[in-house]
Amino acid sequence: MNAEWTSFLVDRLPELWLRVGQHLVLTGVSVAFAILIGVSLGILAGRVSWIRGPIVGAAGVLQTIPSLAMLTLLLALLQRIGAVPAILALTLYALLPIVRNTITGLGGVSREVVEAARGVGMSRWQELRLVRLPLALPVIVAGIRTAAVAGVGIATLSAFIGAGGLGQFINRGLALADTRLILLGAIPAALLALLVDFALGATNWALDPRRKTGSRTRTKMATRMAAIILPFLIFATGGFGYVRARPDITIGSKNFTEQIILGHMMALLIEDHTNLKVDRRFNLGGTMICHGALVHGEIDLYAEYTGTGLTAVLGQEPSADPDQVYKTVSREYRDRFDVQWLDPFGMNNTYSITVLQADAERYGWDKVSDLESWAKGLHAGFPGEFVERPDGYPGFQNAYRFEFGQVSDIDAGLMYDAIANGEVDVIAAFATDGRIAAYNLRPLVDDRRFFPPYHAAPVVRTTTLRQYPQVRDALEKIAGALDDRSMRKLNGWVDQERRSPESVAKAFLRSKGLLKGMQKR
Amino acid sequence: MIRLSSVSKSFDGGLTYAVRELSVEIHDGETLVMLGSSGCGKTTTLKMINRLLEPTSGTIEVDGEDISQRDPVQWRRSIGYAFQGIGLFPHMTVEENVAIVLRLLGWPTAKKRRRATEMLELVGIDPEKFSRRLPDQLSGGQQQRIGVARALAADPEYLLMDEPFGALDALTRDTLQQELLSLKQRLCKTVVFVTHDIFEALTIGDRIAVLHKGELQQVGTSEEVVGRPASPFVRELFEKPAKQLAAFRDVL
Structure with missing residues (x-):
């Protein structure tokens, strides 16, 4: 157990550093913006009393918006994924404590002192700069501290929109139901929050104007300077690794197992057959987030399903003809988004009428229409x-001209267990789900070709293909090589056997002889 | 010379007046004490001279020039002001506090230092020992001296002092009063000094202006206000402590 944990950690150490760096950049940059904006607003509110209420109110309202809603909203408004909307969201969250503490701090300076400042002939700006701000500083820094510590926590959510950070581990862990990955994100995030809290606490101590003493020894000055510089150092060192990594190709994926496996396959193929540097930005929220990221050039490619492209992205009616669907999405994507559909992987992740393998054998079920006489x-x-x-059950009844004796609504994640336990006889499974193999289920052939095709294929930006033509060659090696059965097996290895998506992807590519280099990465 | 002509100040749009129709002249080189109980308008008058407050009506002239025509910030820098309750900046060292007006006037650092040291010596504070300390680390008397040093640092022609010794114990106050008297003779400043303490007024003032409920009762030398009170209020004001003194002598 211990050795397993050690190797788990050692394997992920380089990525851990990268994520910590990203996390610090997200938090640091957003808090820096929030300081600029928040302190300015606080000063303004102190001077123009009628705007104080609206400013504090607005900052308060911003803070009550649930983090995920805020991220999704900004994503929609800015039309892009990544660090920009994440930093904007974190900045908005950080505003309230900073604005409030600035107002409190500036207002807390005694009248007597303010009057003296004016009386000796300070202009309003001098009064602020020489007297009010220095005296309010401890309170303002306390607000910054609150904002920064909360920011470290909220920043874990920004992985949802592809901004990286420690949340990347948490998201991946949630997608794969892997507690180790969740902890790998959560524990460092908690430690980071403590570190930031301590660093800003030290800064506050160092900046307290009342702590100046008569004896300013060198060591004391040095300690004080160190305490002021400490947080900057933390943010800067972390950020260094983030800025340094400049990939040639960025690959995205949605947030479920199959997508992550496909993402790794594409990344491995490009890394193996070209000398391009690949960045994996997996676990992006969903179809529209991936698509937006692709169109805006935040990622260069990801794996999309033809049916999803047709209905969800293009907003067209579903169609059952795979060739026609592929042609339509290829043409529309090229014309509208400047994106190319490459050759499909082979598997078709559509709905599939599925029964128990044992039943299929006993009753001789092979095609969906074989069920007709048993359906009642x-x-x-x-x-x-x-x-x-x-394009679900209503259309199904039309196409096959029969209905089942009893139909129950059941959660998509639970239906596999329901059929395995004999609670139901037939389910509408997803054709590539790992549990089909694991639970000995049998997808029946859609002989009336009713279900719309969901063939997965790489979608790539045209500009990327023009710049790196070798990417197309690398990705086309896998075209047609991955059928439903293989995909089910790979999904099962990750979901049921807890293997890592990357190792599963690599094992498959190797078994097909698609990797040149046999060396371990 | 500072001349106040029919100066009034109302904080509530004319319903009541903190200062009403006050006319008084402060001659060059004299110390005029404004004497009165709290709420009589003496601090308000001082703030109007400093332009921390603007009169509701009336004019204040300095050497014949209406101060409302001057830039208020520049005007404040040109006069010294020692505040009620001291008003030192708690985050600045003693030296920084003393040199603040010099800083605002843009003096070079070395010159500021030298001047601050001079000022501290003038008010009897050891610069070696105290110039790097914060006001909190000083006694009340020491803080008050720093306040006076700050007011004097830019060598202003006029000095406004608002009960500078009000918060001190009797012994310290007495010492500081004596020191102020000797300072006054050496420096030759025009001083407006606000107090509610009759003995302080008699000790320090060349002339005394007695204020009551915002109105000037009498202005004159100590002999004049004590010997020839212009109103029953002024007479009572000086009679009461005189009786107390007599009673005190009897006890002795």
């Missing part, structure tokens, strides 16, 4: 979405 006595468990969608 069968209990089906379908996801709610499938029951409602026109």
Whole structure:
């Protein structure tokens, strides 16, 4: 157990550093912005009393917006993923404590002192700079400290929109149900929060104007300077690694197992067959986030499904003809987004009417229409979405001209267990789910070709292909090599057997002889 | 010379007056004490001279020039002001406090230093020992001296002092009063000194202006206000402590 943990940690140490660096940049930059804006607003509110209420109110409202909602909102507004919307969101969150403490700090300077400042002939600016701000500084820094510590925590969510940071581990851990990965993100984030808290506490101590003493020895001055510089040092060293890494190709993925495996496969192929440097920005929120990132050039490619491209991205009616769907998305993506669909991997992750392998053998079920004469006595468990969608059960009844005796709505994640436990006889499985193999299930052939195709294929920016033509050659090596059965097996290895998506991707590519270099990375 | 002509100040749009129709002249080189109980308008008057407050009506002239025509910030830098309750900047060292007006006037560092040291010596504070300390680390009397040093640092022609010794014990106050008297003779400043303490007024003032409820009761030398009180209020004001003194002598 211990050795396992050690190797787990050692393997991920380089990435851990990168993520810590990203995390510090996200927090540091956003807090720096929040200081600039927040202190200015605080000063303004101190001078123009009627705007104080609205400013504090607005900052308060911003803080009550749930973090994920805020990120998604900014994503939609800015039309891009990555550090920019994340930093903007973190900045908005950091405003309240800084504005409030600036107002409190400036207002807390005694009237007597302020009057003396004016009386000796200070201009308003001098009064602020020489008297009010220095005296309010401890309170302001306390606000910054609150903001920064909270920021370290909230920054874990920015991985959701591809901004990296320690949240990347947490997201991946959640997508793969891997506690070790979650802890690998959560524990360093907590430690970072403590470190930032300590560093800013030290700064506050050093900046306290009342702590100046008669004896200013060199060591005392040095300690004080160190305490002021400490947080900058922490943010700067962390940030260094972040800025340094400049990849040639950035690959994205959505946030579920199959997407991560496909992402790794594409990354491994490019790394193996070209000498380009690849950045993996996986676990982006969902289809629209990946698509937006691709169109805006934040990622160069990811794996998309033809059906998803047709309906979710292009907003067209579903169609059952795979060739036509592929042609449509290829043409529309090229014209509208300047994005190319490369040759599909082979597997088709569509809905699939699935039964127990044992039942299929006993009753001789092979195609969906084989169920017709048994349907009255069968209990089906379908996801709610499938029951409602026109390309789901309603359309199914039209195409196959029969219905099941009993249909229950059931959660998409639970239906596999339901059929394995004999609670239902038929489910609408996702064709490449690892549990089909693991639970001995049998997807039936869609002989009326009713279900729309969801063939996965790399979607790549045209400009990227023009700049690096070798990317197309590398990715086309896998075209058609990955069928539903193989994909199910790979998904199962990750989901049920807890292997890492990268090792699974590598093992598959090797078994197909698609990797030149056999050396371990 | 500072001349106040029919100066009034109301904080509530004319319902009540903190100072009403005050006319008084402060001659060059004299110390005029404004005497009165709290709320009589003496601090308000001082703030109007400093332009921390603007009169509701009336004019204040300095050497014949209306000060409302002057830039208030520049004007404040040109006069010394020792504040009620001291008003030292708690985050600045003694030296920085003394040199603050010089800093605002843009003096070079070395010159500021030298001047601050001079000022500290003038008010009897050892610069070696105290110039790097913060005000909090000083006694009340020492802080008050720093306040006076600060007011004097830019060598202003006029010095405004608002109960500078009000918060001190009797012994310290007495010492500081004596020191102020000797300072006054050496420096030859025009001083406006606000106090509610009759003995302080009699000790320090060349002339005394007695204020009551915002109105000037009488202005004159100590002999004049004590010997020939212009109103029943002034008479009572000086009679009461005289009786107390007599009673005190009887006890002795």
